[in-house]
Structure formats: structure tokens, C-alpha cells
Amino acid sequence: PAKRAKQDKGLFNWTANAFIKQSILSPRQRRIIKETENFKLDLNDAIESIEQSGINPIFPKKLWKSILRDEYTELSEVHALVAAYHNPEAPRLASNKFAEALESSTFAKPAPTKAITDQNTWRRAWRATADAISFAFADRRTELTAYEEHIGRLFDDNLASFHRNIINYDKAVRQLIGSRRDILFDEFDHAEVARFRTMYLLPTGTHFSAPSFSTPRADQAGSRPRNRSRGICRKFNRGDCDGCERKHLCATCNESGHGEHTCRKAARK
Known part of the structure; x- marks a missing residue:
């Protein structure tokens, strides 16, 4: 067989610069x-x-x-x-020549x-x-x-x-x-x-990932007071509210002036 030609590393474009770099290494x-x-x-x-x-x-x-x-x-x-x-619960694989060869092959997981x-x-x-x-x-x-x-x-x-x-x-x-x-x-x-x-x-860096801050939902924010004026008063609908910020509307017909306990529409159901 023909003798394989030896690679001439001197022809590499980077050889001269690499030589200079090597000379100044610590x-x-x-x-x-x-x-x-x-x-x-x-x-x-x-x-x-x-x-x-x-x-x-x-x-x-x-x-x-x-x-x-x-x-x-x-x-x-x-x-x-x-x-x-x-x-201690992890499986221990026995070492052997075949396993080591497989590990370095393309069949290895x-x-x-x-x-x-x-x-x-x-x-x-x-x-x-x-x-x-x-x-x-x-x-x-x-x-x-x-x-x-x-x-x-x-x-x-x-x-x-x-x-x-x-x-x-x-x-x-x-x-x-x-x-x-x-x-x-x-x-x-x-x-x-x-x-x-x-x-x-740095925030201006090309690979910077801005931190994400989770904001609690309005119904989960313990420090945020609920807007009680938006809800219908349950006590009013039972007839035992002494006055509050909630809406005093009938839970059945959504009309004012009476609660669910005296609503005629509720009685007809």
C-alpha cells in the first residue's frame, strides 16, 4: 500500500499566530x-x-x-x-468490558x-x-x-x-x-x-434573561382588601343584616327593597 503523506502543519493558516501565543503562556x-x-x-x-x-x-x-x-x-x-x-435505591450496574465499549458507542443511551x-x-x-x-x-x-x-x-x-x-x-x-x-x-x-x-x-446583554416575578391574582392577594361593595349581602338576603358595605339586593331577582327570604319570585319557584 502507498505510504500515507504526512500532514504539514506548517501550512495551517493559524500556525504562526499559535506559535506566538504558545510562547507567551504562563x-x-x-x-x-x-x-x-x-x-x-x-x-x-x-x-x-x-x-x-x-x-x-x-x-x-x-x-x-x-x-x-x-x-x-x-x-x-x-x-x-x-x-x-x-x-441507595439507584441501580448499580456491574462494570465489564462490553458495557464500557457500549458506553462509548452510538448505541449508548x-x-x-x-x-x-x-x-x-x-x-x-x-x-x-x-x-x-x-x-x-x-x-x-x-x-x-x-x-x-x-x-x-x-x-x-x-x-x-x-x-x-x-x-x-x-x-x-x-x-x-x-x-x-x-x-x-x-x-x-x-x-x-x-x-x-x-x-x-447586564440587563442590556444579548443573553440576559429578565427575571419573572409572579403577581398574585386579586382573589389570592392576602394583603389586598376586597371591594366588598361589589358583592350582594348574604345577611341582607336572610333578613339579619344590620348594615354593611355590600349591595342590599335580592339574590333571586336582583331588585332592591327586599331580600331573598321575602322575594315573591322565590316563593313562586
């Missing part, structure tokens, strides 16, 4: 790239080593690949699988998800993810803690009705970081991250 960023490239030589073997270590954090096996690639991890999947781990709806579910899923990242990569705990504090302050400083925007902002930022090698989690003052804050957290 030592932390370089170390993470080096560790990631080492994991990617054999991801399955690396995951096997993690599980056999005996000191690995609780984390879904199927999501370790995104951690080791230093890519975006879907927190709703983390939340679902970690919650299932702590649920979509990963279960459990929505991130508030700061509590976000923190639960994020901390499990941060534990996995800091287990795999050296000296990233401080970076990840700083990011949690950044998002936590946004939760603390805003009303709960605004929190959906914070969750969307976090997701966008983590997708950005997972697709790049020049932004770390504690670099939330980076121009691209700051731009996302404008887009997701």
Missing part, C-alpha cells in the same frame, strides 16, 4: 498542557490508573475523559451521576442529567468537578477555589430570580475555558470572560 498554563498531552497518550489507561489508585474522588467514570483532556464538563451530568451514587437550578445544585456539581480536576492536575486547587468564590459572590450579591443568568454565565465561561489553552479558571478578569459578564449578567 508556566501554569504550560504545565497543564504538558499534563494533558501525557494523559491523551492513553486516556483509558489513565482512567484505569485513577480507579485503581484507591484515593480517587467520587466522580462519574464516563466524565473522566473530559477532565483529563482539560475540556468542558457538563455539570448537569455530574449532578445526576453523583446524586445517583449517593442514592444519552447521559442522564439533573438540572442545575440554583446555587446549591451548582456548588454540589462544581465541587465534585473541582475535586476531579485537582486530583488529576497538580496545584490547581487554589485556581478552582477562586473560581467558586467568584461565582459564589455573584449568587450572594443577586436575588434568586437573577440566578439563572449566573448559571448560564458560568456555563458559557467554562465552555470558553475548555476550548482554549490560554485561560485559567481564576482569570475571570480576562477580556473574553469579562465580555461574557456583559452578555449574560
